[in-house]
Amino acid sequence: MRWLVTGAHGMLGQDLVALLRERGHDVTGLDRGDLDITDAAATAGAADGYDVVANVAAYTAVDAAEADESTAFTVNAAGPALLARAARAAGARIVQISTDYVFDGHAAQPYAEDAPILPRSAYGRTKAAGEWAVRAEAPDHLVVRTAWLYGAHGSCFPKTIARVAAERGGLDVVADQVGQPTWTVDLADLVERLVAAGAPAGTYHGTSQGETSWHGFAQAAVAAAGMDPAIVRETTSEKFERPAPRPAYSVLGHEALRAAGLEPIGDWAGRWDAAAAAVLG
Numbered sequence: 001m002r003w004l005v006t007g008a009h010g011m012l013g014q015d016l017v018a019l020l021r022e023r024g025h026d027v028t029g030l031d032r033g034d035l036d037i038t039d040a041a042a043t044a045g046a047a048d049g050y051d052v053v054a055n056v057a058a059y060t061a062v063d064a065a066e067a068d069e070s071t072a073f074t075v076n077a078a079g080p081a082l083l084a085r086a087a088r089a090a091g092a093r094i095v096q097i098s099t100d101y102v103f104d105g106h107a108a109q110p111y112a113e114d115a116p117i118l119p120r121s122a123y124g125r126t127k128a129a130g131e132w133a134v135r136a137e138a139p140d141h142l143v144v145r146t147a148w149l150y151g152a153h154g155s156c157f158p159k160t161i162a163r164v165a166a167e168r169g170g171l172d173v174v175a176d177q178v179g180q181p182t183w184t185v186d187l188a189d190l191v192e193r194l195v196a197a198g199a200p201a202g203t204y205h206g207t208s209q210g211e212t213s214w215h216g217f218a219q220a221a222v223a224a225a226g227m228d229p230a231i232v233r234e235t236t237s238e239k240f241e242r243p244a245p246r247p248a249y250s251v252l253g254h255e256a257l258r259a260a261g262l263e264p265i266g267d268w269a270g271r272w273d274a275a276a277a278a279v280l281g
């Protein structure tokens with residue numbers, strides 16, 4: 001299949017391009033310098049000749065978005081609208097990567113794909129608008145929400161934790177935010193499987209199964225780096241005030257995948273075991 005991947009130099013983008021090539025697809029990976037997804041003239045016709053457009057480009061600076069929501073909106077909503085229009089015109093499917101931040105984070109059980117959204121941050125609002133835009137512009141869409149991504153190609157939570165733990169000999173990490181650490185390679189694999197299976201258009205959740213807190217994930221990261229997990233101390237979100245509110249509960253359900261006959265990503269702990277050496281280097 002012929003794939004166009006935008007945001008190809010980002011953390012997920014690099015792994016997606018590599019995985020698609022490994023599986024024999026014909027892939028064009030473009031980043032901002034090649035194709036700015038907010039440029040209407042550049043995006044018109046950009047999907048011509050492709051079977052699939054995977055939009056991995058995004059404004060991902062969650063805290064910065066609070067003070068610059070209009071820029072985040074342009075990248076996370078207007079850009080995907082332009083790409084979706086181009087994909088539809090070209091007869092291509094569009095895959096739009098979205099986020100757990102579209103939910104309020106107040107649930108006590110996993111969010112279903114059709115659970116009501118209620119973003120509490122500027123980033124979440126702009127990503128939710130991106131979902132709507134893609135659905136409106138391109139009936140043949142796959143909106144894939146992910147969360148707590150980590151990967152080899154970019155700064156990410158386990159790398160930061162391992163470095164800080166080594167530098168300081170111990171650190172405090174919040175234990176009152178729960179989610180599903182997800183490896184970019186696993187998400188790339190899932191995106192490829194969704195398209196290869198001809199999954200029905202709709203919204204899917206691309207996260208690992210199970211759940212843990214940032215504290216639990218930090219302990220796993222520190223252990224993988226050869227240190228004692230006990231050096232990671234528990235703290236609370238109150239002590240880590242940040243511009244954008246963080247969801248307390250970011251656990252996503254995977255029923256839509258199962259209904260489409262696709263196996264969700266495995267349990268987060270086993271997947272971290274598989275990923276740790278590649279991610280920590």
Ligand SMILES: NC(=O)c1ccc[n+]([C@@H]2O[C@H](COP(=O)([O-])OP(=O)(O)OC[C@H]3O[C@@H](n4cnc5c(N)ncnc54)[C@H](OP(=O)(O)O)[C@@H]3O)[C@@H](O)[C@H]2O)c1
Pocket residue numbers: 006007008009010011012013031032033035036037038055056057058059060075079097098099100127146147148149150154
């Ligand atoms: N990381 C997470 O934990 C997480 C969680 C949930 C959902 N997601 C979603 O997963 C996707 C991938 O995230 P990621 O962590 O891989 O992000 P990332 O590393 O920040 O990559 C995003 C890429 O998009 C590019 N980009 C930004 N603005 C652009 C524009 N106007 N035109 C073209 N490219 C542009 C960036 O280029 P520059 O470097 O030049 O800005 C960067 O290469 C995003 O949709 C994100 O919202 C991520």
